Amino acid sequence: MVKLDYLLSVLWLISSRKRVTAEQIAEELEVSVRTVYRYIDALSMSGVPVVAEAGHGGGYSLPSSFAGMPLFFDTSELKAMAHGVLLAQQAHYPYSDSLIRALDKIRHRLNASQLEELERSTTGIEVDEPDKADGLQRVLDVLDGAIIEGRTLQIHYAKTAEEPPGSRSIDPYGMLYRQGRWYIIAYCHNRESIRVFRGDRIREASPDGSRFARPESFSAKAYLANYMAASEQHAGQKVRVTLKASEEMLSAICSQWYLKHSAEIERSEGEASLLLAEDAMMAYMPHMLLSFGKEIEVVQPQSLKEALVALARELARHHES
Numbered sequence: 452m453v454k455l456d457y458l459l460s461v462l463w464l465i466s467s468r469k470r471v472t473a474e475q476i477a478e479e480l481e482v483s484v485r486t487v488y489r490y491i492d493a494l495s496m497s498g499v500p501v502v503a504e505a506g507h508g509g510g511y512s513l514p515s516s517f518a519g520m521p522l523f524f525d526t527s528e529l530k531a532m533a534h535g536v537l538l539a540q541q542a543h544y545p546y547s548d549s550l551i552r553a554l555d556k557i558r559h560r561l562n563a564s565q566l567e568e569l570e571r572s573t574t575g576i577e578v579d580e581p582d583k584a585d586g587l588q589r590v591l592d593v594l595d596g597a598i599i600e601g602r603t604l605q606i607h608y609a610k611t612a613e614e615p616p617g618s619r620s621i622d623p624y625g626m627l628y629r630q631g632r633w634y635i636i637a638y639c640h641n642r643e644s645i646r647v648f649r650g651d652r653i654r655e656a657s658p659d660g661s662r663f664a665r666p667e668s669f670s671a672k673a674y675l676a677n678y679m680a681a682s683e684q685h686a687g688q689k690v691r692v693t694l695k696a697s698e699e700m701l702s703a704i705c706s707q708w709y710l711k712h713s714a715e716i717e718r719s720e721g722e723a724s725l726l727l728a729e730d731a732m733m734a735y736m737p738h739m740l741l742s743f744g745k746e747i748e749v750v751q752p753q754s755l756k757e758a759l760v761a762l763a764r765e766l767a768r769h770h771e772s
Contacts, residue, residue, distance in 0.1 A: 458494060461490045464480075465512065465513055468512075470508075470512045473487045491503070499513075500514055526569070533573045543650075544628075545591035545595050579706075586654070593657065602658045602662060604621050604657065604658055605620055605655075608648060621635075622637055622663040623636075624636050625665075625672070625674075631712055632712060634675055690732055691751065692751065693724050694747055695747070696743070698720075701722070704747070710727070715727070732755060737755065741759060
């Protein structure tokens with residue numbers, strides 16, 4: 452066994468008996484008594500309150516106040532959990548608050564050196580503040596409960612950002628997070644068919660008292676994948692846009708709301724590559740890129756370069772007249 456396995460075994464032996472001696476532990480684990488002493492010291496250093504009683508009838512025990520096992524997480528595991536909480540908050544994960552509470556419990560069980568190492572090791576990666584989406588986390592919580600329990604929901608849904616929300620009755624089959632958005636796949640009683648709803652466009656959601664059973668063979672993940680593929684084909688050909696600029700300028704461009712939610716973005720040093728629908732590129736990007744002036748260079752495609760030049764000339768003529 453590796454050292455961690457031995458430590459856990461020693462802890463189980465101590466916790467499962469009223470009192471146990473070093474000799475008994477050594478016999479159980481087939482190690483030397485000197486090795487057992489080292490493991491006891493390691494447990495104590497990790498924060499386990501091992502009580503040692505000398506003399507006849509003595510041995511090792513744990514106080515009754517000791518609630519459970521210590522946290523044998525290495526630095527990378529603790530760091531991953533801390534970053535996971537940040538990413539969950541950014542995605543409006545419905546149980547972000549539960550994750551935060553869980554991480555707080557873990558922090559409280561760490562000793563001073565572990566806590567210091569965790570704080571130091573989590574400074575390298577940062578996550579943007581979550582986009583403002585009033586009520587989204589609460590709506591997702593309701594949706595998740597309805598999916599699990601098979602409850603029909605009444606929702607107020609806006610088909611576009613500009614339209615006022617309308618009332619829908621849905622049986623939610625599944626919920627998926629993809630490219631910065633939550634999607635809900637549900638049977639819509641209004642349309643009498645399965646539809647895909649964007650989570651950020653659901654203003655309210657509440658059970659109406661009805662129940663449903665999801666088809667056994669239905670896969671929400673497969674349905675969304677087919678839906679997305681069909682939507683992309685309908686939207687027209689995609690084109691790759693390559694931009695060169697400083698890291699600061701590229702970050703400002705790539706964080707634009709429209710691009711974050713409609714383009715596949717790849718970054719390299721001094722360059723950004725964006726894959727998006729050609730018609731959307733021509734309609735949106737020339738005006739957006741013009742606002743960055745000479746801070747940005749369009750590498751490709753040529754059609755975007757020409758559109759940018761034409762727009763600049765049109766703007767110049769307007770101000771010359």
